Amino acid sequence: MTKKLSRVSGHVILILLSFLALFPIYWMIISSLKSSPEIFGYSMITTQPSFSNYIDAFTTVPLFRMMLNSVVVSLGTAVIQLVVAVLFAYAFTRWNFKGKIVVYGILSITWLIPVQAIMIPNYVEIINMGLNNTLFAMILPHCCSVFANISMYQNFNSIPKALIDAARMDGSSELQILKDIVLPNMKSSIASLGIVLVITAWNDYLWPTLVARTDEVKPIQIGLKSFTGTDTNMWGASMAAATISTIPILIVYIFMSRKIISSFMKGGIK
Template sequence: MFHRSPIQSFARHGMLVLLCVLAVFPLYWMLNSSLKNESEIFTSSIFPHKPVFSNYTYAFTQMPIVRMAFNSFAVSIMMTMLQLATSLLAAYALVRWRFRGKGVIFAILSLTWLIPFQSIMIPNYVLVNDLGLNDTLLGIVLPFSVSTFAILSLYQSFQSFPGVLIEAAQIDGMSDWSILTRLIIPNTRSTIASLGILQFINAWNEYLWPMLIAKSMNHAPLQIGLRLFVNSDTNMWGSLMAATTVSCVPILLIYLILRRQIVDSFVRFGIK
């Protein structure tokens, strides 16, 4: 059995500690800056000499932070639910049904995964604008109602599902809808939940498309609201850091509550 020397263990753990510090330090600097006044904000002090909370007061009075947090949750949840619904139907159809052109459809789906969203952003913007959905939450969600990654992930999961059980259900007279909702989904809920967590995180971090659609803070997610706040008050860096700190709290709480499931999700689909 191979045993690491104390020096190797110390170096390994020291490197991990250093990486953790590098990852956490920007968050600390954000919190530290949010507690500084305007005369101290550009200093390199590790701790604020006279902590102030006026930055938070100003941020809450100038920005509808609660409304923007609701917008972020609404957009992320709607994107996730729509992507899961369309992916479940598409993956089941590709796995269970045999029809002409199935291979071509699967190949096209796989190729669309390689197309960057920026290349189709302008046609999507024109469509959303023609539908009158500009500066609305639905306009942000609509182009992301289908996810190729989710379809291919569920396709692999459904392929490994025992076909004997599905054949037995068909003999018993169950329809395709009943097989999907009463047999396959309950037995693959861990995979679906893991995929849902990943899709929620991706939707929460989406920036470029919401930036084009959202024109006001009342219809903007948190990230876009912060950008609009920068444009309106360029020099209020303390208030910006305060608003940014508040915007990090919801997703941080979600991570603390679901950290095991989030890690499992990255392991499950990261390997694939």
């Protein structure tokens, strides 16, 4: 009886937490289908669903262009950060050199530096390089992620060193070891880290605001701000645009969910 009560109470808690997580998404979608008078009401449903807000969203800003910019910036940033993190983690786990602990300590400390503290120097450098108002300007300052480096380093430590040494004795080069042995065993960890990096880059707002000047370069996060202002607030169109902007992230998660769950399971076993 005690086990049944514990199981039931656990399911009830999970249902409540799931409701709290999904309710904002439901509210966003249902608000995008409401008319202007209904949006300011308290009804949880709409009696006359309309897609006029989606039409307003596409006519107000170049939504597809902004979403494409966000996809390019997010995937480009995440891929570069993963490549740097993999190379960093492999070097730090497989080679011992003087000052290794010091380098790792300094790298960890830089994680504590807020982005706002280095934003102005980065902006000046982007201006001097002539990259302002380009997609590359939103990617370049984020090519190296301390979070990704440290996370990947912790995952690479789980690979037995005897396996690497055996491959070296067989005459495999470091690149072959990394490609044929290390990376196949790290697919789940790389996938879970990759989706975190993609979401982080997708939600970035402050830095793109500085370097993106025209609608042809602005990502979707800045485009959502175009629906609200001091004069008018297009809440319906804003909810419609926000609903559309979640689709790419949802697709990424669906395709990589198995890898993420596998990574969590491996972490739990360890």
